[in-house]
Amino acid sequence: MPFLTGWSASAAGRSSRPTGDPHAGDDYTPDTALVNHYDATARMGLHQDKDERSPAPVVSLSIGDTCRFRFGNPVTRSQPYQDLDLASGDLFVFGGPARLAYHGVPKVYPGTAPAGCGLESGRINITLRVTGLDG
Numbered sequence: 826m827p828f829l830t831g832w833s834a835s836a837a838g839r840s841s842r843p844t845g846d847p848h849a850g851d852d853y854t855p856d857t858a859l860v861n862h863y864d865a866t867a868r869m870g871l872h873q874d875k876d877e878r879s880p881a882p883v884v885s886l887s888i889g890d891t892c893r894f895r896f897g898n899p900v901t902r903s904q905p906y907q908d909l910d911l912a913s914g915d916l917f918v919f920g921g922p923a924r925l926a927y928h929g930v931p932k933v934y935p936g937t938a939p940a941g942c943g944l945e946s947g948r949i950n951i952t953l954r955v956t957g958l959d960g
């Protein structure tokens with residue numbers, strides 16, 4: 826799957842480097858990309874990404890409208906969680922103790938997609954994952 830062997834895998838690997846370790850993430854090899862499209866009213870409820878057998882980080886790329894992103898804890902859907910805005914071009918990485926944190930998208934801000942991002946409206950999110958599965 827060329828998409829996952831070119832810039833996306835390389836960028837995902839670089840983004841998963843913890844501060845101070847220039848080689849962390851060098852061998853990050855996502856084998857799956859999940860693409861979600863959000864229109865102006867779309868939401869995604871709090872959930873954990875538990876289908877993968879690998880503990881490797883999930884790398885999430887946002888394109889288009891900004892969204893409110895809720896990032897919680899690995900134990901419960903309720904607090905504590907943090908709300909932050911993800912804008913077009915943002916990469917969000919969750920790995921290590923946060924790999925199974927509940928997360929979701931409670932809101933999209935229509936009309937915030939920057940010119941030239943390739944989307945006139947709505948939001949696309951691409952999450953890169955290492956499934957740990959054969960074939």
Ligand SMILES: O=C(O)CCC(=O)C(=O)O
Pocket residue numbers: 859861869874885894928929930950952
């Ligand atoms: O759209 C997002 O930023 C989150 C996507 C997500 O949670 C998922 O694909 O599991």
